[in-house]
Amino acid sequence: xxxxxxxxxxxxxxxxxxxxxxxxxxxxxxxxxxxxxxxxxxxxxxxxxxxxxxxxxxxxxxxxxxxxxxxxxxxxxxxxxxxxxxxxxxxxxxxxxxxxxxxxxxxxxxxxxxxxxxxxxxxxxxxxxxxxxxxxxxxxxxxxxxxxxxxxxxxxxxxxxxxxxxxxxxxxxxxxxxxxxxxxxxxxxxxxxx
Numbered sequence: 609x610x611x612x613x614x615x616x617x618x619x620x621x622x623x624x625x626x627x628x629x630x631x632x633x634x635x636x637x638x639x640x641x642x643x644x645x646x647x648x649x650x651x652x653x654x655x656x657x658x659x660x661x662x663x664x665x666x667x668x669x670x671x672x673x674x675x676x677x678x679x680x681x682x683x684x685x686x687x688x689x690x691x692x693x694x695x696x697x698x699x700x701x702x703x704x705x706x707x708x709x710x711x712x713x714x715x716x717x718x719x720x721x722x723x724x725x726x727x728x729x730x731x732x733x734x735x736x737x738x739x740x741x742x743x744x745x746x747x748x749x750x751x752x753x754x755x756x757x758x759x760x761x762x763x764x765x766x767x768x769x770x771x772x773x774x775x776x777x778x779x780x781x782x783x784x785x786x787x788x789x790x791x792x793x794x795x796x797x798x799x800x801x802x
Contacts, residue, residue, distance in 0.1 A: 617696040623721045687751045719748040
């Protein structure tokens with residue numbers, strides 16, 4: 609599929625310039641004990657150390673550029689342009705499908721962030737991968753996710769860590785919907801087996 613030169617969505621909020629990292633301590637000092645706890649918890653649970661320090665120190669995330677108008681990806685930013693193009697494609701396809709079904713499709717915002725960001729669903733971290741928050745109708749992605757996918761593709765697969773099905777299951781459901789052209793065929797919740 610050729611995506612270059614296709615329409616890009618205007619529903620992009622680029623928070624990468626602001627960093628979105630936690631302010632350590634929220635104005636309070638962080639003690640050695642807090643740092644040790646953050647190091648251990650980060651190591652055990654795979655959580656970003658800066659996020660843990662910010663939360664343990666009573667800090668908060670730096671304010672996101674939520675009030676800023678949606679911005680297009682900067683010229684030459686291939687990954688940002690790619691995700692904005694994919695988002696435009698989902699807007700076109702789901703908008704048409706929902707209209708045909710007598711409903712309206714509310715287009716989500718795409719939030720580009722680095723390391724961590726605030727959402728109405730809580731703190732989003734790069735380690736979580738892309739996520740959708742229904743409370744603010746935003747899709748958030750740290751574009752470093754693509755780099756994490758190329759490194760992990762070199763290693764081994766851990767099926768127990770999958771949260772959205774195995775690649776075979778996702779492929780089976782995609783093919784089922786694609787072949788039938790019916791949204792009813794994509795209802796994984798009603799299926800006896802995934």
